[in-house]
Amino acid sequence: MPEPFRVILFIIFVMAFAGLNAAYLVWCERKGAGHIQRRIGPKEVGPFGLLQPIADGIKLMTKQLFLPKGADPLLFMAAPLMVMVPAIMSFMVIPFSETFVAREVNIGLLMIFAFASVNVLGLLLGGWGSGNKYAVIAAARCVSQNIAYEIPMLVTTITMVMVTNTMNLNEIVRAQAGWFFHWHIFRLDISLLMPVAFLIFFVCSLAETNRAPFDMAEAESELIAGAYTEYPGMGFGVFFMGEYANIVIGCALSVILFLGGWQSPIPFHPVGFLGVIWGLFWFLTKLYALIFTVIWIRWTYPRTQFYELLNLSWKVLIPISLFNLILTALQIKIFPWL
Amino acid sequence: MNGLFQQDVNQETFILNLGPQHPATHGVLRVKLEMDGEYIVDAEPVLGYIHRMHEKMGENRTWAQFLPNCGRMDYLSALSYNHGYVAAVERAAGIEVPERAEYLRVITVELNRISSHLLWFGAFVLDLGGFTPLLYAFDDREQILDLLESVTGSRLTYCYFRFGGVYNDIDDSFITGTREFIKRLRKRMPMYDALVTKNIILIKRLKDIGPISKDMARRYGATGPVARGSGIDFDVRKHEPYSVYSEFDFDIPVYEEGDSMARYMVRMDEIEQSMRIIEQALDKLPEGEIQPKKAVKLVKPEKGDYYHAVEAARGSFGVRIVSDGTNSAYRLKLRSPTYSNLSLFGEASRGMLLPDALALMGSLDLVIPEIDR
Numbered sequence: 001m002p003e004p005f006r007v008i009l010f011i012i013f014v015m016a017f018a019g020l021n022a023a024y025l026v027w028c029e030r031k032g033a034g035h036i037q038r039r040i041g042p043k044e045v046g047p048f049g050l051l052q053p054i055a056d057g058i059k060l061m062t063k064q065l066f067l068p069k070g071a072d073p074l075l076f077m078a079a080p081l082m083v084m085v086p087a088i089m090s091f092m093v094i095p096f097s098e099t100f101v102a103r104e105v106n107i108g109l110l111m112i113f114a115f116a117s118v119n120v121l122g123l124l125l126g127g128w129g130s131g132n133k134y135a136v137i138a139a140a141r142c143v144s145q146n147i148a149y150e151i152p153m154l155v156t157t158i159t160m161v162m163v164t165n166t167m168n169l170n171e172i173v174r175a176q177a178g179w180f181f182h183w184h185i186f187r188l189d190i191s192l193l194m195p196v197a198f199l200i201f202f203v204c205s206l207a208e209t210n211r212a213p214f215d216m217a218e219a220e221s222e223l224i225a226g227a228y229t230e231y232p233g234m235g236f237g238v239f240f241m242g243e244y245a246n247i248v249i250g251c252a253l254s255v256i257l258f259l260g261g262w263q264s265p266i267p268f269h270p271v272g273f274l275g276v277i278w279g280l281f282w283f284l285t286k287l288y289a290l291i292f293t294v295i296w297i298r299w300t301y302p303r304t305q306f307y308e309l310l311n312l313s314w315k316v317l318i319p320i321s322l323f324n325l326i327l328t329a330l331q332i333k334i335f336p337w338l
Numbered sequence: 339m340n341g342l343f344q345q346d347v348n349q350e351t352f353i354l355n356l357g358p359q360h361p362a363t364h365g366v367l368r369v370k371l372e373m374d375g376e377y378i379v380d381a382e383p384v385l386g387y388i389h390r391m392h393e394k395m396g397e398n399r400t401w402a403q404f405l406p407n408c409g410r411m412d413y414l415s416a417l418s419y420n421h422g423y424v425a426a427v428e429r430a431a432g433i434e435v436p437e438r439a440e441y442l443r444v445i446t447v448e449l450n451r452i453s454s455h456l457l458w459f460g461a462f463v464l465d466l467g468g469f470t471p472l473l474y475a476f477d478d479r480e481q482i483l484d485l486l487e488s489v490t491g492s493r494l495t496y497c498y499f500r501f502g503g504v505y506n507d508i509d510d511s512f513i514t515g516t517r518e519f520i521k522r523l524r525k526r527m528p529m530y531d532a533l534v535t536k537n538i539i540l541i542k543r544l545k546d547i548g549p550i551s552k553d554m555a556r557r558y559g560a561t562g563p564v565a566r567g568s569g570i571d572f573d574v575r576k577h578e579p580y581s582v583y584s585e586f587d588f589d590i591p592v593y594e595e596g597d598s599m600a601r602y603m604v605r606m607d608e609i610e611q612s613m614r615i616i617e618q619a620l621d622k623l624p625e626g627e628i629q630p631k632k633a634v635k636l637v638k639p640e641k642g643d644y645y646h647a648v649e650a651a652r653g654s655f656g657v658r659i660v661s662d663g664t665n666s667a668y669r670l671k672l673r674s675p676t677y678s679n680l681s682l683f684g685e686a687s688r689g690m691l692l693p694d695a696l697a698l699m700g701s702l703d704l705v706i707p708e709i710d711r
Contacts (some may be wrong), residue, residue, distance in 0.1 A: 037473040052697055106498060133354050134438050137692070212467065213539055221362050221465045303467025304539050306376070 010102035017162040021248050022241035024052035026278050029295050036299045063233030068131060071230065073130030080235050082122030083242030086115035090249045095170040097262045098269075098281030101321075108169040109157060112253065113150075116208065119246060120146040120289035123217060126239070127227035138226030141306060142217035145207060148310050153204035156197050159325045160257045160317065162332070163188040175262030180265035185258040189335065191328040193320070200317050200324075202290075205250030207309065212298035214307050251290040252283075259286050352378050354692075358387050362465055362696045365706030367519070369683070369699075376692050381684045385677075389710040396670030401427055401637040402501065404670070409495035411674065412708035415454040417447045417490075420499040420652035425580060426646035426657035427501055430639035438626040439503035440582045445619045446486060446498060448612040449516070453482040455612075457604045458703045462602070465536055465700035466543055478526055481519045488512055501637055503629035513620055527610070528692045530633035535606065544599035548698030550686050551596055558682040561675045562600050562653025563608065564702055567601035569594040574649040585616045598701040605703070638665055652676050652703050674708045 027042065027049065034041025042049030067073055095101040105111055120143060127139025161167055163184065164175045168245035176183050183189070185198045207214040218226040225231075228239050255261055262279030263269075270278050304312075357368035366387035372380040379543040381589055392411060396404050408423045409416035411516045421443055428435060456479045460472030483493045489508050490498035534540055550560070570612055573590040575583040591607035593600035598711025639661040647656040660669040687695040 033469070036478060037470050039473065041587060133352065137574055140375075215467070217692075219467065219693070221467060222696050299470050300533075301468060301537065301544065302534075302539050303693075305543050306691065308539075308542050 003018045007102075010092070017090060018091055018248075019241065022244040023057065024054070025247070025291065026240070026294075028054050029298075032295045033299045034291065046172045052127050056235065060234050061238040065233050065235060068230045072129040072130035072131070075125045077235075078126045078231075078327070079122050079126030079129060080231070080238035080242065081254075082125065086118040086122075086246065087242050087245035087249060090240065091245075092116045093169055094249070094252050095173055095261060097258070097276045098174075100262075100276050100280060101170060102332070104168065104170050107167045109161065109167040109172075112249065113154065113157070116246070117146075117150070119208075119242070122242070123227045126231070128186040129232035130227070132230050133225045133336050135227050135229045138217045138219070138223045138229075142210065142221075142227060142338070143157040143214060144295055145214065145306075145309060146212075147314055149204045149207040152200050152313060152321040153208065153211070155318070155321040155325055156201045156204070158255070159191070159197060159321070159334065162325075163187075164329060169256050169261070173256055173263060176263050177269075178267045180260065183258065183260035189331070191324055191331055192325040193327060194258075196320060198254065200321050201257065201294070202254050205254060205295065206297070207313075209246040209250050211294055212249065213301040213304045214309055215239065215298075215303060216309065219303060221303075222251060237297060238270050247294055251287055254287045254290055259290075261286075262275065346371060349522070350374060352646075362699065363706070364461060364619060364700055364704060367680075367704065367706045367709070370569055371692075371695075375394050375594045378687050378692065378695050379691050381687045381695070384678055384709055387710065388707050390477075390707075392711045393670050393672055396667050397671075398666065400665045401431075401639075401667070404667075405500075405606050407499045409497050410552075410707065411491075411672070412650060412652065412655075412676075412706055413494055414457055415447075415450050415651035416494065416496045417450040417498060418442075418648055418655060419488075420496060420656045421447055422646060422648040422650070422655045424499040424501060425648060426644055426659050427637060428638065428647050430642065430644040430659050431501070431637050431660055432640075433634055433637075434500045435502055436627045436630065437505075437516055437582070437624050438678060439624050440509060441619050442462070442489075442504050442628060443499060444581055444583065444614055445508075445516070445623075446490065446496075446504075448615050448619075449482050449486060450496070451503075451651045452609050452612050453486075455609050456482075458463070458605060458651075459530070460705075462700045465674075465696055466540065468534070468540075469552075471530065474526075474530070474533075476522055476586050481522065484517050485512060485519060488515070491580070500629065500634070502634040503627070505629075509630050513623075516620060516627075520617060522615065523609070527606075528607075541599065543694075543697055544597065544602055546595075546596045546599075547694045548686060548701065549596045550663045550682060550688065554682055554685060555596075557654045557676040560653070561678065562649070562651070562703075563601050563604040564653065564682075566590065567604045568596040574647050574654050578647065580646070580648060582619075583615075586615045588615050588618075598697050601701040601703075602657070628644075636665065638663060650675060652705065652708070653679060672711055676702070676704055677709045680704060680709055 016220045030067045031041040042052040045051040056170060067076060090112045091130050092102045093111055124139045127135040164172045166172060185195055187194055191197065210217045218228065228236050262283040264278065264282045269275055351372050351374045354371040354373045355368065356367040356371055357363040368384040368387065370382045370384055371378055374579050393405050395407055406417040409420050456475040463471040486496065487493045489506055489512055490496045498570035550564065550568045552569050555565045555570055561572065569592060571590060571592045575588050588611045591611065593603055640664045642661055644659045645656060647654050653676055656673035658671040659667055661669040683699060683702065687698055691697065
């Protein structure tokens with residue numbers, strides 16, 4: 001395939017994937033919440049309410065985009081994009097299957113984390129630019145939450161980079177080939193704390209994407225809608241899409257780093273086009289299982305308190321992830337043949 | 339920026355307006371908060387957004403005409419308000435109530451108390467960010483509303499009690515339905531326990547948060563679960579028994595801690611105690627009339643000053659009647675529990691973080707129309 005054609009194809013694919021995912025994850029969320037709460041969820045628009053996200057999108061687009069009094073026009077308008085665009089960019093390096101990846105970048109992991117940190121800036125500017133007290137409180141919460149959570153997340157990631165010797169996401173997945181016990185989460189021979197490391201990473205990605213039970217930045221019963229309070233119509237819609245895109249990125253990273261990415265649980269991998277489909281199937285299955293867990297958690301637990309979150313991060317997650325780093329280094333040194 | 343919001347730019351604190359349209363206030367309550375970052379320096383509840391002059395209406399309407407008003411103050415435990423008013427007028431006019439009617443009053447009021455506590459439970463967890471328990475609680479509450487609808491005719495703003503009795507008798511389907519409901523709720527309570535009460539996040543959000551000392555509760559005249567959560571063993575049903583409450587065996591849950599968790603536990607325990615009362619009342623239910631043989635047509639209490647208090651779901655509800663011997667009250671004073679319970683919020687929330695203060699506010703179980711009356 002000629003290179004420019006390939007790039008355009010992948011850009012279209014990635015944007016469509018991010019957009020459709022955001023729309024249909026909202027549907028999944030509402031349907032899932034409905035069944036968890038013993039009701040039906042959306043069912044009126046289309047079969048099983050499948051057209052509901054489209055109706056919602058049209059509704060949001062028809063709303064007037066007004067600028068609240070006292071808001072900073074530039075920051076207010078730029079903030080949703082600063083949440084959405086980096087999330088879409090991150091999809092560029094996610095390997096959906098062995099050859100199904102827009103750009104196999106050698107520093108893919110670094111790139112995702114670089115883009116993920118822009119997300120916080122978007123929320124901060126959105127909250128600040130709204131000129132609303134609730135939004136400012138939410139923005140401040142968001143920043144301190146993310147600073148606390150990036151540390152254990154990055155320490156865990158460093159551990160994984162140390163294990164695999166690469167930042168190329170596809171290489172990380174290839175390192176987990178074979179039976180399912182070759183996936184990093186089951187590799188107790190590399191580090192005894194591997195399942196715990198997965199848990200830390202997953203919890204951090206929940207906090208990173210401002211999902212329940214760490215949704216203090218949105219906290220609808222305290223701060224109305226947090227940083228999004230003043231956003232009308234599609235401004236809010238873009239924030240929302242960015243949030244769901246970030247959930248997908250977070251879960252995709254968990255799958256790639258710990259659950260074997262596109263590897264199937266058995267050592268069988270067809271070649272050619274069938275292999276792409278086979279890998280895609282396993283990657284998406286694992287991805288959506290994790291996303292469902294995220295939704296499930298949201299509709300089960302109440303919100304944590306702000307200082308509890310910081311306590312959890314500084315007193316529990318950071319020490320454990322640092323200990324895991326040292327333990328992994330030690331085990332790799334003692335058993336260098338692994 | 340003007341008026342209330344005008345501020346000195348050099349000032350360290352800022353004013354945050356919580357309400358009158360805010361998801362956490364559950365109605366048109368406004369709290370003016372002076373904040374230092376997320377810490378509350380001072381809080382001042384601003385009332386009156388839903389004031390409907392019920393007390394004044396009591397002076398202009400005849401005794402019987404005021405009955406429907408009672409259901410429209412605390413819309414979540416309306417029957418207790420019916421009971422308070424009716425009992426006060428009966429005391430003033432010296433009307434005898436048949437025993438069966440008293441039993442029916444107790445059964446319906448206690449059912450109403452359970453439904454009120456269930457709704458509070460859901461709304462409180464919603465305040466803390468957990469959405470799902472609200473709908474589970476509504477599921478159970480729905481059964482109570484169906485039962486009460488079958489006997490009172492309405493689902494929310496009841497007007498079931500009459501001077502001297504109640505207006506409608508219960509039938510066998512109500513009795514079996516109530517027994518089945520109690521069996522069902524007993525099975526559901528362990529689920530609430532596992533899902534919510536024992537949840538580590540909830541415990542961390544409530545334990546030692548928003549302490550209200552015994553002294554503070556006394557100074558502000560707090561009653562009901564708020565006072566009982568602060569170690570004050572007072573329940574009108576037990577300490578000034580009215581109706582037929584003295585015939586039942588039930589406990590008053592009291593917790594000494596005074597934190598939000600204590601108030602939560604008091605209400606959860608009260609659901610069980612109310613179920614015990616209903617069961618005993620159904621067992622002992624006497625046959626007979628539900629209204630006096632000679633129907634009460636014209637109520638004209640003697641000149642005088644009368645007071646009657648009942649234990650509503652939120653605390654002690656008192657009705658003071660000053661009668662000048664005519665067919666309407668000279669003065670009708672309604673003492674609503676939440677008004678006193680809310681007034682301690684300013685002092686109790688000082689120095690707290692905003693989310694903790696909102697958890698405290700939720701644990702006070704506010705019903706705004708009852709505060710404003």
